[in-house]
Every structure is written in structure tokens, then in C-alpha cells.
Amino acid sequence: RNISTTQLNMSFLLANTRKILAIGRNYAEHAKELNNPLPTSPVIFLKPSSSIIRKGQSIVRPTRCKALHHEIELGLVIGQKGKFIKEKDAMDHIAGYVVALDMTARDLQDAAKSKGLPWTEAKGHDTFCPLGEFIPKAEIPDPHNVELWLKVAGESTYRQKGSTSDMIFRIPWLVSYLSNIMTLEEGDLILTGTPAGVSGVEPGSTLVGGITGLPKYDIQFSVTQQQPSAL
Amino acid sequence: RNISTTQLNMSFLLANTRKILAIGRNYAEHAKELNNPLPTSPVIFLKPSSSIIRKGQSIVRPTRCKALHHEIELGLVIGQKGKFIKEKDAMDHIAGYVVALDMTARDLQDAAKSKGLPWTEAKGHDTFCPLGEFIPKAEIPDPHNVELWLKVAGESTYRQKGSTSDMIFRIPWLVSYLSNIMTLEEGDLILTGTPAGVSGVEPGSTLVGGITGLPKYDIQFSVTQQQPSAL
Numbered sequence: 001r002n003i004s005t006t007q008l009n010m011s012f013l014l015a016n017t018r019k020i021l022a023i024g025r026n027y028a029e030h031a032k033e034l035n036n037p038l039p040t041s042p043v044i045f046l047k048p049s050s051s052i053i054r055k056g057q058s059i060v061r062p063t064r065c066k067a068l069h070h071e072i073e074l075g076l077v078i079g080q081k082g083k084f085i086k087e088k089d090a091m092d093h094i095a096g097y098v099v100a101l102d103m104t105a106r107d108l109q110d111a112a113k114s115k116g117l118p119w120t121e122a123k124g125h126d127t128f129c130p131l132g133e134f135i136p137k138a139e140i141p142d143p144h145n146v147e148l149w150l151k152v153a154g155e156s157t158y159r160q161k162g163s164t165s166d167m168i169f170r171i172p173w174l175v176s177y178l179s180n181i182m183t184l185e186e187g188d189l190i191l192t193g194t195p196a197g198v199s200g201v202e203p204g205s206t207l208v209g210g211i212t213g214l215p216k217y218d219i220q221f222s223v224t225q226q227q228p229s230a231l
Numbered sequence: 232r233n234i235s236t237t238q239l240n241m242s243f244l245l246a247n248t249r250k251i252l253a254i255g256r257n258y259a260e261h262a263k264e265l266n267n268p269l270p271t272s273p274v275i276f277l278k279p280s281s282s283i284i285r286k287g288q289s290i291v292r293p294t295r296c297k298a299l300h301h302e303i304e305l306g307l308v309i310g311q312k313g314k315f316i317k318e319k320d321a322m323d324h325i326a327g328y329v330v331a332l333d334m335t336a337r338d339l340q341d342a343a344k345s346k347g348l349p350w351t352e353a354k355g356h357d358t359f360c361p362l363g364e365f366i367p368k369a370e371i372p373d374p375h376n377v378e379l380w381l382k383v384a385g386e387s388t389y390r391q392k393g394s395t396s397d398m399i400f401r402i403p404w405l406v407s408y409l410s411n412i413m414t415l416e417e418g419d420l421i422l423t424g425t426p427a428g429v430s431g432v433e434p435g436s437t438l439v440g441g442i443t444g445l446p447k448y449d450i451q452f453s454v455t456q457q458q459p460s461a462l
């Protein structure tokens with residue numbers, strides 16, 4: 001799994017994603033809206049790479065999920081393997097960014113939380129990680145100064161709109177912290193948390209979102225209902 | 232990621248592991264020893280593939296973990312991609328088996344459970360998934376009739392010894408259930424849960440384990456202490 005610099009493009013990296021690390025409650029207003037305490041250390045969970053979908057694919061709401069929520073997030077694409085990465089070196093390990101949706105079966109998550117169980121089923125279903133196009137690092141000079149937005153197509157107001165300046169745990173610190181637990185590998189993704197405004201989305205709707213000022217990287221994903229023959 | 236049949240060997244599969252799905256509380260005696268209720272549906276969590284170690288590598292107890300527990304498990308190696316796999320077809324998707332340790336920072340897990348948080352840090356540290364050699368499917372005609380054992384080298388009694396006949400959720404059903412949530416891919420691993428007897432292991436100790444009657448696939452991993460410079 002050695003990658004030459006010329007191969008560092010989106011299709012290669014995302015074809016080689018092994019782990020998706022996601023941060024929960026990294027925006028204070030979002031933690032509050034779900035009645036969660038503010039974290040004193042990052043809330044970390046894994047999404048499987050099998051949950052990734054790309055342009056043209058649809059989000060599928062599983063039969064057993066009655067409350068499918070959107071969470072728009074800034075994703076970091078790891079371009080250089082590392083362990084025990086120092087905060088000052090963290091940005092060197094990031095190849096670029098991606099607009100990501102951390103789709104969440106909120107009802108399954110609430111049930112898991114109340115029982116002290118993992119969030120795997122709430123966060124890991126197929127199609128629960130829609131991704132936009134690769135954003136080269138130079139396109140975002142300051143990742144703590146971009147605005148994420150999300151709408152349901154046809155609605156006049158934004159569902160989510162928030163600045164990455166409001167992150168509780170910031171990117172270099174997060175990369176360092178995570179890399180002290182596990183080796184970050186080329187193609188791994190880190191979803192950095194969602195701003196306030198998460199809410200339910202119904203089959204038949206289409207989610208649109210992006211980063212203000214970078215329309216080239218807008219995303220658009222329709223939501224469909226899983227056929228009842230499946231679980 | 233198409234794999235020809237001739238490439239279906241251990242080194243290839245494990246070099247291509249993307250996700251490790253692990254089942255908690257799949258043996259009644261083990262659920263009881265941790266004072267957990269018996270599950271009515273499988274407890275599913277993810278371990279990152281970066282936690283895999285092989286023969287010759289050591290388990291590292293993280294500085295912040297004071298209670299590192301061993302869990303010996305029968306691992307399933309997925310050899311054929313599938314979604315919505317029927318129970319009757321499940322065994323066709325398994326290429327073989329592997330003796331695995333689901334190393335667990337029990338103190339971090341207890342803290343996470345009490346707060347309704349994910350188990351990622353408890354289960355996902357580097358070195359927390361030691362694996363033995365690939366066991367071809369034909370070597371285990373009935374995966375629900377093998378005995379798993381684990382010892383600390385130098386101790387006279389077994390720490391863990393239990394039969395896979397005691398699994399609450401059985402392999403074909405588990406494969407079907409998991410594949411209804413997420414696509415299983417070539418090289419993915421499923422750790423099927425641990426029998427009773429989990430307990431702490433200290434740096435300086437060596438864990439030995441295996442499947443009774445198949446000594447060729449015994450595993451042996453020493454435990455070391457992470458240097459205090461790290462988190």
C-alpha cells in the first residue's frame with residue numbers, strides 16, 4: 001500500500017479507504033440540540049468503508065429505521081500514513097477534504113445509547129456515507145474558516161448552516177489525538193462532526209449541501225426507501 | 232477489488248481487510264461474567280483493520296489503559312462479497328477461519344458504556360486484533376463444534392476454554408444479519424464473540440491460544456507496555 005504522490009487523487013484514495021473515523025458532538029450547538037453533554041474528550045466512532053456512496057447513488061433508508069438524520073460534515077482525507085503524529089505536523093498528513101454526510105439512524109442510535117451499546121447499526125448501514133468530490137488542500141487555506149450548509153431540495157430554508165470555526169476539537173489536535181490511538185493510513189477519512197440543525201429526511205427527498213463559496217464541490221443525493229423484503 | 236479464486240489466500244485476504252465486524256456477548260456465560268443482559272439481537276461493533284497484528288508482533292497496552300483483557304474468538308474470513316445473503320447461502324461467502332484475539336481496554340469500555348458512547352477507543356487501538364494463520368474452510372467441517380482455548384504462558388490453568396456450540400447467534404444467521412446492514416467484502420473479518428473467562432493480562436506476559444485439535448493454528452503473542460511519551 002505504498003502510494004506515489006501522483007496517485008494521490010480522489011478516486012485512488014477513496015477506492016482505498018479502510019477506515020472512516022467520525023467525531024461526534026464536535027460543535028457545541030449540535031451537542032445541545034440532542035441534549036448531549038459537551039465532550040471533554042472527542043467522541044469517536046467508526047463507519048465502515050462499505051457505507052460510502054458517490055455521485056449518482058442514492059441514500060437508502062433501512063426498513064427498520066424510522067428517523068434517518070442528515071449530518072453534513074467536513075471530511076479530511078489522509079494522504080500520508082502516520083502514528084503518534086504531532087499537532088504541528090498534522091496538516092502534512094492531510095491530502096485534502098471532502099464534503100461528507102454522516103447519515104444516522106437516530107432511533108437506532110438513541111436505543112444503543114440508552115443501553116450502552118455501540119453505534120454500529122445506527123451509523124454503518126450501506127449508503128450512510130455519501131461523499132462529494134475530492135477537494136485539494138489548496139482550495140481550503142483555512143479549514144477552520146469555512147461554512148457548511150445543507151438543504152432539502154425544494155425547501156426555502158437551510159437545514160444546517162454552520163462554520164467550522166465552531167469546532168470544539170480542532171483538526172490538527174484531532175489528527176494527533178486519533179493517531180495516538182490508531183495508525184492513520186492513506187485513504188482513511190476523518191469526519192469532523194456536524195453543526196446544529198440535524199433533522200429527519202424522508203424517502204423521496206433530495207439532500208443538497210456544500211461549502212459556501214466552493215459550489216464546484218456541492219453534493220446532491222436523493223433518499224429512497226429500502227424494500228421491505230430486507231431486514 | 233475483484234479477486235480470482237487463486238488469490239484467495241490468507242496474505243491476500245488479510246492485506247485487504249477493510250472492516251472487522253465483531254459480535255459482543257455471543258456466549259451466555261461470558262455475558263453473565265460481565266453482568267451484561269443476554270442480547271436479543273446481536274451486539275455489533277467495528278474494529279479498524281489498523282488494529283491487526285500477525286505472528287512476531289506484540290500486543291501493546293496503551294498508557295491510558297489499566298485493564299487490558301483478552302478475548303479469544305473464532306474469526307470468519309469473507310471470501311465472496313455479498314449483501315442480503317440468505318442464511319442457507321452464508322457458508323458460501325466464508326473462505327475460511329482465523330484464531331483471533333479481540334483485545335479490549337475493559338476500563339475504557341466500561342466508561343464508554345456508562346456514558347452511552349461508542350467502544351472505538353476500547354476496541355480499536357493498534358495491536359488490538361492479533362490474528363493467527365488462515366485456516367482453510369475444510370479444516371473445520373463444523374464451526375459450531377470446535378473448542379477455543381487461551382492461556383497465559385507459564386500458568387497451569389486455562390484462562391478461557393469454551394465450545395463454539397454455545398454461541399447464541401450462530402454463524403449462518405450472523406452472516407445473513409450483518410449482510411442485511413452492510414455489504415460484506417472479500418477480506419472482511421467477522422469475530423464471532425468470546426466464551427467465558429476474559430480477564431486482565433499484564434505487560435511481560437505472553438498469550439497462547441488456539442483451537443483444540445488444530446495445533447498448527449495456535450497463536451502466541453507477547454504483551455508490552457506502551458511508552459509513556461504517547462497518550
Ligand SMILES: [Mg+2]
Nearest residue numbers: 071102193194
Ligand atoms: Mg456526525
Ligand SMILES: [Mg+2]
Nearest residue numbers: 046118277349
Ligand atoms: Mg463503534
Ligand SMILES: [Mg+2]
Nearest residue numbers: 302333424425
Ligand atoms: Mg469480543
